Amino acid sequence: MTSTASSHSLGDLIDLVKYPLDRPESPDYWASVMTARNQLRVDGCAVINDFVHLQGVAALNQEILSQKHTTHFSNQAMNPYFHFEHDPRFPDDHPMNTFLERSSGFIPGDSWDPHGPMNQIFRAPEVIEFVAACLEIPGLHCYADPLAGLTSNILEPGQLFTWHFDTNDFAVTVLVQQADEGGLFEYVPNIRGAGREGFDHIGKILDGDRHGVKTLDLCAGDLQIFRGRHSLHQVSRVSAGSRPRHAAIYAYTEKPGVIGRMERTTQLFGRVLPQHLEAEKARVRSDELAD
Numbered sequence: 001m002t003s004t005a006s007s008h009s010l011g012d013l014i015d016l017v018k019y020p021l022d023r024p025e026s027p028d029y030w031a032s033v034m035t036a037r038n039q040l041r042v043d044g045c046a047v048i049n050d051f052v053h054l055q056g057v058a059a060l061n062q063e064i065l066s067q068k069h070t071t072h073f074s075n076q077a078m079n080p081y082f083h084f085e086h087d088p089r090f091p092d093d094h095p096m097n098t099f100l101e102r103s104s105g106f107i108p109g110d111s112w113d114p115h116g117p118m119n120q121i122f123r124a125p126e127v128i129e130f131v132a133a134c135l136e137i138p139g140l141h142c143y144a145d146p147l148a149g150l151t152s153n154i155l156e157p158g159q160l161f162t163w164h165f166d167t168n169d170f171a172v173t174v175l176v177q178q179a180d181e182g183g184l185f186e187y188v189p190n191i192r193g194a195g196r197e198g199f200d201h202i203g204k205i206l207d208g209d210r211h212g213v214k215t216l217d218l219c220a221g222d223l224q225i226f227r228g229r230h231s232l233h234q235v236s237r238v239s240a241g242s243r244p245r246h247a248a249i250y251a252y253t254e255k256p257g258v259i260g261r262m263e264r265t266t267q268l269f270g271r272v273l274p275q276h277l278e279a280e281k282a283r284v285r286s287d288e289l290a291d
């Protein structure tokens, strides 16, 4: 009999000895959750080392390599807020008018085998429950966007993902292939906050100042949970002679059924799907009702 179920069990990918996701009542589970919670409270970033074990990393990287030809690369000059146009309300040297290179690419959500290792980690109820516990959120759902929900961020030699803020409250990432040189995740914790834009400090960072910059020493297999709304961050340039950097990015939402906006989808993936058009129509309709 053939089965459509995954040929892997979670333990084939994740180190369940170190992180017993299958035993959420165990002391080891709660020790990991509490460590992550503390890190998230301190500076909005938690790193769970060796979450995906060596064989798991190999399986993820194999799937990424097999779909790499579907990467949508962008070479854009953007400000930290993902805008591309000069804003006359601000001076020329203001962060709003500082446009830096983003030259990386994303493998989109519809490239992945529904039963392959990328989807298996993304959709595992045990992983979702663990991430929600770390974030102190009652429940999470896979981001329903068919392109942006499950992606891999690809940086080829010479590429970088410049300083920016995320639009979503948090991101969940597994580093799958480290660059030999460069390609480091760097962030400035809480450079902005509620009612505080932090433009002065942001401007200095965009100019190359390193004040307050933290650099993560991530290894393949590490899980990172990052609150990117308030912390400016970048992936630094991968050196010319290096291996490419591959990261798996899992997006979750607190509400079910969320689909991304058309404009951002086109920007990141170069296309939209019928689901994006449908969602946009539904938004227009509900806006009309609300008015």
Ligand SMILES: O=C(O)CCC(=O)C(=O)O
Residues within 6 Å of the ligand: 153, 161, 166, 173, 185, 233, 234, 235, 247, 249
């Ligand atoms: O590749 C990464 O580690 C994160 C990239 C990033 O900041 C993003 O996709 O918003």
Ligand SMILES: [Fe+2]
Residues within 6 Å of the ligand: 164, 165, 166, 228, 233
């Ligand atoms: Fe980001």
